[in-house]
Amino acid sequence: MENVMFSLEGFNFSEVQDKLSSTDNGFESMRGGNIGKQFNSYGTEDWGGSGAIDSLYSGYGFYQDVSSSEEIIFSKYPRLEPQPEPRQQSYSDFGLFDHLGFDIASPPIQTCLEEISKLGEIPTEIQDVVQPKKDKQFPFSLASLELLKNYGSGIKRLNGDRRIEPSTETALTKMSSRKLSAEEIMRIAGERFIRSSSQAVEDVVSMLGNPFNLSFSGLSDEEIRDVELAEFLLASAEKVGDQQYERATRFLNQCDYLSSNKGNPVQRVVYYFSEALREKIDRETGRICIKELGKKQPFDVDLAMMSANPTTLACHEAIPFSQVLQFTGIQAIVENVAEAKRIHVIDLGIRNGVQWTVLMQSLASRCGCPIELLKITAVGTAAKHLLEETGKNLESFAQSVNLPFSYNTVMVSDMLDLKEDLFEINPEEKVVVYALFTLRSMISVPNRLENIMRVVRNINPCMMVVTEVDANHNSPVFVNRFIEALFYFSAYFDCLDACMKRDDPHRMVTESMFFGDGIRDIVAAEGKERKTRHVKLDVWRAFFTRYGMEEIELSMVSLYQANLVVKKFPCESSCTIELNGKSLLVGWKGTPIHSLSVWKFI
Missing domain, CATH: 3.40.50.150 (Vaccinia Virus protein VP39)
Structure with a gap:
């Protein structure tokens, strides 16, 4: 230059x-x-x-x-x-995206652990929960924990609502007087998922048979179902990250059964993220060829907005x-x-x-x-x-x-x-x-x-x-992108639910085309194939x-x-x-x- x-x-x-x-x-x-x-x-x-x-x-x-x-x-x-x-509160190689590793597979979950660990030490009391044995590590859970901690602190909210503290039943009781947002549901599910790391949850049966060490005190029946649905999604993402595609598919089958593109915000979010995880599995197992995907006419958001x-x-x-x-x-x-x-x-x-x-x-x-x-x-x-x-x-x-x-x-x-x-x-x-x-x-x-x-x-x-x-949707690490995108779109889908009727055709189009395509790209694509890169x-x-x-x-x-x-x-x-x-x-x-x-x- x-x-x-x-x-x-x-x-x-x-x-x-x-x-x-x-x-x-x-x-x-x-x-x-x-x-x-x-x-x-x-x-x-x-x-x-x-x-x-x-x-x-x-x-x-x-x-x-x-x-x-x-x-x-x-x-x-x-x-x-x-x-x-007042309310109450040539960068020539760019270093770049995926470190120019456009032709390699998604980095292993261990890479995510190394990246996340740079953010700071995990408190001792949390280490005892998510990593009870020195000889056993749970990369996905630790990564999730760090990101969940970020989402749980440092934000002043203008509507006066209390910030959620998913690790305490007291916070759940305090929130029982109001309906939880989709983002809060995801955070509770994440905390429960983190606690489940000490249990060998390998499939749907064992997951249902081993309730996690966080009660549902104060939650409505619908919120309990939503938390459980989100847990299945997190479990499937963990298995996808570990390239255990058969086990991931079992959890995704449960997601498909419980989610809906016409339901509440959590059900809708899980519906589209489940679709994205299935496409990622198909890509990585060769069921879908990248060349075949290239033949499809992608939805152009910018063109649609013109x-x-x-x-x-x-x-x-x-x-x-x-x-x-x-x-x-x-x-x-x-x-x-x-x-x-x-x-x-x-x-x-x-x-x-x-x-x-x-x-x-x-x-x-x-x-x-x-x-x-x-x-x-x-x-x-x-x-x-x-x-x-x-x-x-x-x-x-x-x-x-x-x-x-x-x-x-x-x-x-x-x-x-x-x-x-x-x-x-x-x-x-x-x-x-x-x-x-x-x-x-x-x-x-x-x-x-x-x-x-x-x-x-x-x-x-x-x-x-x-x-x-x-939003941080450009990480080369799959699990980072997944968690960040999950919280971002949970908040956005919650907004759509507050502003538009559930059967509004314009909302359906927005979620399926404007957001659904973006979710699939963030979650399923890697390297140069991934176009949606928010920072x-x-x-x-x-x-x-x-x-x-x-x-x-x-x-x-x-x-x-x-x-x-x-x-x-x-x-x-x-x-x-x-x-x-x-x-x-x-x-x-x-x-x-x-x-x-x-x-x-x-």
Whole structure:
């Protein structure tokens, strides 16, 4: 490489994240009040004829200048309102993913034990439970224990619920007054599974005949069944990790019998993870050839999100995460371009582009510094017709709010071909780069990620807004990925259950296609075949720092904006808004789901 700054050498996404805790300590929690006027939307009749804008962005309060008109806009400064009550609480080889071991089998469970042990010593009292004999080790259980401990500490939850302490019956009794979440069920099952390590549980019969040393005191009949179902899933994963596929299949048969893609969140989660484990067994035993899998047309999440289809719109309206991230990110942009008359947004993954109607509304209503031009450039490698359709919709909306606007597309066959001279950059423009769930898709192809960062560096934008999945799903160790993904999707499925009816067809599609495919990829695939590779915020921090970038602190206005959006949802007490350093984590009952961070070059 000519410039060391752009070298990926020495940076290891998978290694860094395996050394990080599954949760982030020291979050600052905050809660906003419902202030401001209602957001008015325009041009809905031109947005695909669906009225999508009105359904997505109506009914939110925003900060505005005192001199502004009735239409609500974002502002650099908040109005003087009563303070809300606080809530109670070439990195060239990249080091890389799977250590470039793309052609080898999944690492043995012993490797997991070695990796996990680096996190710290296991307390003596726990060692006595999970490893009663010095000559007998239980790698899967120890690994599970460390990850479970991470999930059980270090998070401040905004809804005031007590953190679960699965090792004590007292905690179970305290929780008996409310329904346990899917994530809590998984943690109880994990603790029971850990305690079972001292018992030679080899099959379903012996598992049922040897109850573990943790009573079900305080749990409902349904919760007891869910815990037992989760235990079968953990037992099957252990056997898969040990390559004991026949025994794993016995446990999976029990999972299939008890789980359902139409049941409660635990049953649904187990249903999809059980499917993924079966596919992993088929892959590793040769029942499914990798070439045969390659012939199947995979479900492309990013492509599906490029059109305002009914499922994505329904989820956007019912689930708070997307709107919280979009409104908060746009607020950060508005503050950083407050004095600019010409603004150029480079969107690395524009999807349906609805988020930019919020920025247009703000800029069109801006007082004192009228906008001369808003330019949006969408970058893509496929589906040019969808990008062009998005442009037409945005142009129509811009006209409806009388905003000077231009839209361009930069199409490349491969992100390796992206160059800064493809963008029409005007020296008078203030450039913003926007990456919404874009960079994660290139973790498995680091040379493309490297090229994007080189181009962004040469453009030198005033800011780069990055939204990503905040999860550790990139470990080269199977058991680590399995446990991390199990807790993450348990929290997300619990959110879906709170926000949508169980028989909602859009929920079914979301779980089976958007999430089900991702679960199978995380669990069943290894090496270069594994495309779904999420990493946590601290990993992205280390990555961006290598490129000479520094984190921009989100303002209190942006954070308050996030809380205003959350308060519009019936499930607002369960959606957590937490500061992590200078960035934002949006989660469900304390489990991080997405991150929003803003960056600039030093």
